[in-house]
Amino acid sequence: MQRDLRLDDVGRRYGLRGPWVLRGVHLTVPPGTLTRIEGSNGTGKSTLLRLLAGIDAPTEGRITGRPRTAYVPERFPTALPFTALGYLTHLGKIHGLSHSAAKRAAGEWLDRFGAALYARTPMAQLSKGSSQKVAIVQALLAEPELLVLDEAWTGLDTDARAELERAVAERTADGTAVVFVDHDPRRLAGAPGATYTVRDAGLELRGERPSAESDGPRVSVVVQGPKGGQLPAEATRAALSAEEPTPGTHRLTVPASHSDILLRALLTARPPWHVVSVRPLPNPDPESH
Numbered sequence: 001m002q003r004d005l006r007l008d009d010v011g012r013r014y015g016l017r018g019p020w021v022l023r024g025v026h027l028t029v030p031p032g033t034l035t036r037i038e039g040s041n042g043t044g045k046s047t048l049l050r051l052l053a054g055i056d057a058p059t060e061g062r063i064t065g066r067p068r069t070a071y072v073p074e075r076f077p078t079a080l081p082f083t084a085l086g087y088l089t090h091l092g093k094i095h096g097l098s099h100s101a102a103k104r105a106a107g108e109w110l111d112r113f114g115a116a117l118y119a120r121t122p123m124a125q126l127s128k129g130s131s132q133k134v135a136i137v138q139a140l141l142a143e144p145e146l147l148v149l150d151e152a153w154t155g156l157d158t159d160a161r162a163e164l165e166r167a168v169a170e171r172t173a174d175g176t177a178v179v180f181v182d183h184d185p186r187r188l189a190g191a192p193g194a195t196y197t198v199r200d201a202g203l204e205l206r207g208e209r210p211s212a213e214s215d216g217p218r219v220s221v222v223v224q225g226p227k228g229g230q231l232p233a234e235a236t237r238a239a240l241s242a243e244e245p246t247p248g249t250h251r252l253t254v255p256a257s258h259s260d261i262l263l264r265a266l267l268t269a270r271p272p273w274h275v276v277s278v279r280p281l282p283n284p285d286p287e288s289h
């Protein structure tokens with residue numbers, strides 16, 4: 001994603017005389033950011049995500065800077081005459097892959113989400129959880145610059161939920177913007193980004209670092225690097241805080257969902273950094289916030 005996606009004075013209502021579901025919305029989504037959208041039921045979260053995903057158009061206002069976008073809708077249509085693998089291979093080809101590359105990528109993603117067993121199951125026969133995995137894989141296969149996730153974790157098993165958090169962290173580290181809605185306030189808590197609340201048809205910025213230091217699981221990573229060495233930029237971005245207690249030794253605090261990214265950045269740096277310890281931190285007392 002090269003530039004910001006911008007919503008300028010955007011409004012949406014359904015029907016000529018319907019009430020404004022959204023009005024006067026200004027939102028900027030920069031590359032590589034993670035944005036959470038929250039709000040009570042029926043306030044317009046999905047409407048906003050559909051506008052961001054580009055599958056719906058605003059009634060008024062402008063949306064500019066649209067990047068290559070993928071979307072996981074709240075309800076994924078499964079009544080399609082394909083097997084899971086056939087459908088994903090087809091989509092991979094639409095995204096420019098050869099047949100064999102599309103099939104391989106689709107198979108790898110299904111495997112990563114624990115759905116390889118269902119690769120040859122007709123879509124219409126998939127369980128809710130498995131079809132949700134197909135919905136997620138179709139979005140990730142597209143290697144989007146903007147990924148829009150509407151309750152994408154719903155219906156997933158524990159491993160797949162963690163895998164989706166990892167995939168989101170990987171994508172944001174690679175410059176993809178991710179915008180998501182999830183009913184669980186702890187989802188991706190502590191990951192960098194902003195949280196907006198949809199209320200009274202408008203959008204309120206709740207915080208630049210949603211529940212960051214407050215309630216997300218965090219990990220402390222101690223590393224040693226070359227004398228006077230700068231931490232890799234990717235590692236600094238993933239970290240919530242960094243200190244250098246003794247010269248050359250750095251202690252980083254990172255959301256647990258981003259620890260893989262941090263470690264990869266440190267270990268693949270040239271020269272690589274030495275990871276001294278990785279330990280989970282106790283969750284801070286929510287009462288203290």
Ligand SMILES: Nc1ncnc2c1ncn2[C@@H]1O[C@H](COP(=O)(O)OP(=O)(O)OP(=O)(O)O)[C@@H](O)[C@H]1O
Pocket residue numbers: 014021039040041042043044045046047048
């Ligand atoms: N296609 C549509 N046609 C008419 N009204 C719609 C349509 N989609 C949404 N609405 C209305 O717009 C309002 C906002 O709906 P939306 O689904 O965007 O909210 P939401 O915050 O995502 O809700 P939930 O938390 O229940 O998923 C609701 O009153 C809904 O009935």
